[in-house]
Amino acid sequence: MSLLTVDELVVDHRTPGRPAVRAVAGASLSVAAGEVVGLVGESGCGKSTLARAVCGLTAATGGTISFEGGPVTRLGLRRRDRSLTKIQMVFQDPYASLNPRRRIGAQIADGLETARDRDTTPGGMLERVGLPGGMAGRYPHEFSGGQRQRIAIARALAARPSLLIGDEPISALDASAQAQVATLMRNLAVESGAGLLFISHDLSVVRLIADRIAVMYLGKIVETGATAEVWANPRHPYTQALLRAIPEPDGLGRLPEELPGDVPDPADPPPGCRFHPRCPMAMDICSEKEPDPGPVSCWLYPPA
Amino acid sequence: MRPHSGIRVLSRLPEAWRQPLAVVGGVVAVAWLLIAAAAPLLAPHDPLAQDLPRLASPGPGHWFGTDQLGRDILSRIMYGARVSIPLTLLLVVLSLLIGGALGACAGYFGRWVGEGIMRLADLVFAFPTVILAMVVAAALGASLTNAVLAVLIVAWPSYARVTRGLVLGMREREFVLSGRLLGFSAWRSLRVDVLPNVTGPILVLATLDIGTALLLLSGLSFLGLGAKPPSAEWGAMVASGVEVFDSWWVATFPGLAILTVVLAFNFLGDTLRDALDPRTARAIKERAL
Numbered sequence: 001m002s003l004l005t006v007d008e009l010v011v012d013h014r015t016p017g018r019p020a021v022r023a024v025a026g027a028s029l030s031v032a033a034g035e036v037v038g039l040v041g042e043s044g045c046g047k048s049t050l051a052r053a054v055c056g057l058t059a060a061t062g063g064t065i066s067f068e069g070g071p072v073t074r075l076g077l078r079r080r081d082r083s084l085t086k087i088q089m090v091f092q093d094p095y096a097s098l099n100p101r102r103r104i105g106a107q108i109a110d111g112l113e114t115a116r117d118r119d120t121t122p123g124g125m126l127e128r129v130g131l132p133g134g135m136a137g138r139y140p141h142e143f144s145g146g147q148r149q150r151i152a153i154a155r156a157l158a159a160r161p162s163l164l165i166g167d168e169p170i171s172a173l174d175a176s177a178q179a180q181v182a183t184l185m186r187n188l189a190v191e192s193g194a195g196l197l198f199i200s201h202d203l204s205v206v207r208l209i210a211d212r213i214a215v216m217y218l219g220k221i222v223e224t225g226a227t228a229e230v231w232a233n234p235r236h237p238y239t240q241a242l243l244r245a246i247p248e249p250d251g252l253g254r255l256p257e258e259l260p261g262d263v264p265d266p267a268d269p270p271p272g273c274r275f276h277p278r279c280p281m282a283m284d285i286c287s288e289k290e291p292d293p294g295p296v297s298c299w300l301y302p303p304a
Numbered sequence: 305m306r307p308h309s310g311i312r313v314l315s316r317l318p319e320a321w322r323q324p325l326a327v328v329g330g331v332v333a334v335a336w337l338l339i340a341a342a343a344p345l346l347a348p349h350d351p352l353a354q355d356l357p358r359l360a361s362p363g364p365g366h367w368f369g370t371d372q373l374g375r376d377i378l379s380r381i382m383y384g385a386r387v388s389i390p391l392t393l394l395l396v397v398l399s400l401l402i403g404g405a406l407g408a409c410a411g412y413f414g415r416w417v418g419e420g421i422m423r424l425a426d427l428v429f430a431f432p433t434v435i436l437a438m439v440v441a442a443a444l445g446a447s448l449t450n451a452v453l454a455v456l457i458v459a460w461p462s463y464a465r466v467t468r469g470l471v472l473g474m475r476e477r478e479f480v481l482s483g484r485l486l487g488f489s490a491w492r493s494l495r496v497d498v499l500p501n502v503t504g505p506i507l508v509l510a511t512l513d514i515g516t517a518l519l520l521l522s523g524l525s526f527l528g529l530g531a532k533p534p535s536a537e538w539g540a541m542v543a544s545g546v547e548v549f550d551s552w553w554v555a556t557f558p559g560l561a562i563l564t565v566v567l568a569f570n571f572l573g574d575t576l577r578d579a580l581d582p583r584t585a586r587a588i589k590e591r592a593l
């Protein structure tokens with residue numbers, strides 16, 4: 001049984017006086033224990049909204065999210081349910097993810113308290129993420145972005161999550177720190193037996209750490225599959241375009257191909273397949289009917 | 305603004321506090337606090353004794369002159385500091401606590417409680433401050449306590465509004481959400497993550513507000529809605545001076561006392577604001593170099 005199952009999730013962002021923006025429009029996804037799933041897609045495609053909904057930070061308009069067999073409820077003013085503290089998240093901005101007024105040791109201790117862990121010290125958690133344990137008495141401003149992200153990982157892991165979510169945790173970091181932090185997240189999650197949902201728009205890093213990859217476009221998951229398989233044989237035209245857009249450092253002088261056009265407004269999505277206005281292989285049916293969800297959601301690969 | 309700015313304040317304070325206005329504000333404010341504390345030792349006369357010549361102009365023996373009842377104005381100003389300054393500070397602290405608590409609840413918990421609190425604040429904002437304070441003070445009856453209460457009623461909404469805005473912005477910050485994800489109750493999240501990060505700007509507001517509150521409090525006494533004779537209160541002293549306009553010193557010196565305190569605390573508030581804002585702090589530093 002999978003750890004997390006997201007089924008036909010719909011999330012609308014409502015602003016009074018404007019039409020609702022459907023950020024996630026029927027996305028299905030699952031993460032098994034000990035599995036690393038990479039969720040990729042362009043900016044604004046709904047990746048972060050999906051992650052927030054899984055944590056209960058955003059209310060789902062439709063569909064279901066179940067975690068360890070129970071539903072995920074919206075986090076309101078009440079204390080988060082103890083079973084749901086097994087889902088922890090590492091956020092994007094390392095400069096906003098730690099309380100500037102508290103020592104990092106105290107913030108990691110909050111995580112240990114959540115897990116009722118009296119044996120581990122904050123210093124011990126810091127050592128697990130590759131920082132000296134003696135730094136627990138310092139304040140966040142004394143650390144670099146990469147170090148802060150490690151501290152945020154230590155705090156999340158201290159709560160002994162069975163599902164760790166990284167919401168673009170590396171996109172604000174230096175290139176040199178990106179692979180390090182991503183690999184660290186993978187190793188620590190896998191070591192502790194937790195599932196990891198890693199959201200990124202950086203495909204080369206996702207390829208490095210993910211067992212399975214899910215490609216999201218305009219609120220829908222268009223293709224899922226084992227990372228190596230998707231990499232070797234991308235089937236959805238959008239996945240193919242994403243992969244072609246990665247620069248290849250092989251010295252052959254090939255320039256990455258750009259995917260023409262922009263992501264349409266999620267408040268007013270195109271009819272039929274959401275990708276058809278930008279798709280080089282669009283057929284008549286693409287603008288009329290939406291393809292069925294599946295490993296590949298595309299009319300080029302009709303369900304058998 | 306980087307989130308750690310608050311922490312670095314201590315190391316930034318020196319540059320901001322070395323500005324001339326900051327020094328003047330600090331010296332004047334401290335001087336007034338000392339005068340208030342040591343008035344019985346410093347005052348040359350009994351502030352209530354009516355044994356000097358009436359309406360004597362400033363000169364040796366009574367440097368600020370005497371009033372129409374033969375009381376030494378310098379001594380009365382010194383004793384007046386013991387009335388006005390502690391009451392003003394108390395007033396500002398109370399309105400900060402009340403307005404801050406209501407604003408924080410409105411910002412964090414939102415919904416209809418927050419809406420209710422903010423509409424109440426808007427109601428108070430809709431009236432001109434002095435008029436509303438006069439109405440309240442007059443309705444409660446003229447006394448210094450009621451004047452404080454009246455100013456409190458008109459002063460809390462600005463704290464509520466500022467606190468609410470700051471809390472609203474802070475509530476969605478990622479470290480606050482992280483705390484909630486770890487299972488913090490709303491109360492703990494507010495206390496541990498939100499409030500410590502919004503105190504800076506609210507303290508600036510409070511410091512700037514000290515001058516306004518003193519002015520309003522003396523204003524009510526000036527209008528006869530605050531301190532009662534014969535107590536030495538600056539606003540009431542200005543009022544009695546207006547009756548004897550030829551003897552300019554009777555009204556001028558207590559007026560100057562109010563002016564200096566208001567200016568001093570405004571300078572201090574400006575300084576605190578500059579010190580807390582990393583951009584101005586940097587600008588001051590660069591100018592100093």
